[in-house]
Amino acid sequence: MTTPRDFKYVGTRPIRHDGVDKVTGRASYGADPAWPGMLHGFVLRSPHAHARIVSIDTKAAEAVPGVHAVITGKDLPETTATIALGEAAIDLRDIGDNVLARTKALYHGHAVAAVAATTIDIARQAAAAIDVVYEVLEPVTGIDRAIAADAPILHPALRTKGASADAGRPTNIASRMELKRGDVDAGFAEADVVVEREFRTPMVHQGYIEPHACIARCGEDGRAVVWCTTQGPFVVRDACAAIVGLDSANVKVVPSEIGGGFGGKIVVYLEPIALALARRAQRPVKIVMGRDEVFRATGPTSGSKVRVKLGAKRDGTIVAASASLWYEAGAYAGSPVGAGAMCMLAAYKIPNFFVEAYDVVVNKPKVAAYRAPGSPIAAFAMESAVDEIARELKIDPIEVRLRNANAEGDRAPYGPKYGPIGLTEMLETARAHPHWRAPLGANQGRGFAVGFWFNAGMNSSATVTLNADGSAAVVTGNPDIGGTRAAQAIMAAEELGIPVERVRSNVGDTDGSGFTDVTGGSRVCYATGMAVIRAAEDAREQLRARAATIWNVGKDAVGWEDGRAIPPAGTEKASPLTVAEIAAKMTHTGGPIVGRASLYAPMAGPAFGAHICDLEVDPETGRSRIVRYTAFQDVGKAVHPSYVEGQMQGGVAQGIGWALNEEYIYSADGVMENAGFLDYRMPVASDLPMIETVIVEVANPLHPYGVRGVGEVPIVPPLAAVANAMRDATGIRFTELPLSPPRVLEAIEAAAAVPVEA
């Protein structure tokens, strides 16, 4: 168990160590460097959502002066390798096919060929000269079409994993899974009220501001270097090696500063292409995506259809739940529907439930992870339905959740027993907050919703190197996407007892840092943080040993307090030695001091958030505005509270965008019609109020400081919190996102035309 501890640096707000570089424009992101002799790459993309590639003729492109290399999918070896990523595995056959299509283009924007030339203009011009002959097929643009009996089939070899029936036939359903407990029919029979609704959400994009970008070179000796903006340098290394056909040991990936990812910069898109082009041209190749390519060919999260049915007793106890979730995977299997199913009921103690989840391929970009993948979609349905239960029973929405809240020792719907979780504490904190009782104005409504995410542990490594002046350098392999350098410096400072400003925190490349899993899953502060703490402890133990050598006593006799070695009682003349004093003598006491730690954290600290949203709708236009928003979250322990608040605020903003405006809009022939920031409407500063954050700290016993991880939970509640506020303001239950002005206006006008019971 974690014992309460007085921290010196944990919980403080030092200026982040990479801050000055980022406010002055010096920090180097994916597209920033230029390498000597560098060529520019351009990717030719399919103009069809679904087409067989009959032939590709690259001769005319190769003949353009200035062109050094042209490749197609046939130039990449087919691989059956996989990369482990936590419980899941990345199938590199699909990733390779997604990087450059081999036999079929599976979505509008699917890469089919690439060119490297001396300038970007020449590369574009040459790409236009590539002659691709397509046999255009009917596109599958949504779930309903994908599962119809006469649907066109994306992958003739695909069979439904986890299904007993239909397992032998070609299908667009990639997998089916289910979760169950108790007797659902008996549960519903016992219920006093039953709510049943079907919800739909469109594909949305992570929306990182920095487009994908990379530079690759490959030497005469077969050794390659890839510079890129990524959340997972080791994933890029192994994926590039397998897809291009190199040894992993010969590929070094150097992560740039990363301009946002939110899960969308874990898999590879450009990197294998740049590397294959560089290998053929024997020159470095840089490729930078345009924003339209980012929208059309990278990481949205699933569009969805979710049906949920809840049964509750008059006192608000939920006695039965059933749900079916259908998520679009995009062009290849692998939507986060399983995670959605596991998260959906995570907050509630429900004795009888049945949840089934379907992963459906459609002719849209292959989905990528997006902040708590799968959970926001499931929470939108579940938390809207819980809101309806509360309304039917006239019970306060927080109270109804408190009556059903899971607590320590309860079994999670997805299997394990919960350790200490802060759900009840957080709900009580929210209920006591002034926001919950504040008066509302005209046309305003208030919504409440909770959200859950597992958080991740996995593999992490860290080194802590002492300098002779008593300062220290931390190296890990996790790109810093939102302040983790500062958090790691705080942890090292805490363990060593040196000022946080005396710790330099670094992101290493794949040769210069120990193996570390991706920056994702809210795992960096938790798992990599734990590695930093242990590496710093290792360094501290070495410092104690050096003090023992200096004093000529046994190591066990040396104490440690507040950054100083304490001599054993009775040692004459010896006074405590600071880190700097011991470090100054390290050459003569045994050589350099480097603390190291590598670990696998099989579990993490699951976490809940709860949000209160006030929204005002203009009944004449359907436009709504968020007027007040408060986010509560159990973070375990906030290492750098400013960046914890920032994660919460950012997640809320993304969730509000998802709820109110963001959506992939497709034409009937499967072309995304809004592939730019003008028409894909993300929240801007004038759309939002200040976002109040309330940090709840129920320590996670798996981490020395109690850290749970913070980044993902905050995007889970907003979809339902906003929809519940809209229900409160308009009397209308919206079951389809986004709640854009035309949709809201149409519903308001329809409701006015046909009066319904209140």
Place this chain on the structure above:
Amino acid sequence: MSKLHIETTINGEPAEYLCDPHETLLSALRNAVGLTGTKEGCATGDCGACSILVDGRLVPACLVLAPEAQGRRVTTIEGLSRGDALHPLQQKFLEHAALQCGICTPGFIVAAKALLDAKPDPSEEEARYWLAGNLCRCTGYDKIVRAVLDAASEMKGSAA
């Protein structure tokens, strides 16, 4: 097609570069001049990551042609700090933790400088509408707006 020779002033210093007639000022700054602090997020003027000042006016560099900088004064993020002193906006962004990934930060700071040049004492609403041309996907804007308002009050204090 031959390149054009452009003479201009960048961050107070005389500067010259060669560019294609159709090249954007963003491309010229990042590639020919080597000032990569100005970022490209969309190339369509929608995200503000390439915000710069041309003759003091806030513009997205992706919508200005490189030859148009001839004879003008261009200010980029690299021109805001003086010697070893950060601009108050830069300092306040650090103190308020108003950045996470940092890719939008140069554009926000340049846009905020233009705001404070035009209106030294903006309200929260004015700041939010002025900065509505800059997208940030990480912060939810809360800490950015606070940093800008705090910088405004500090700059006003030091000017008085």
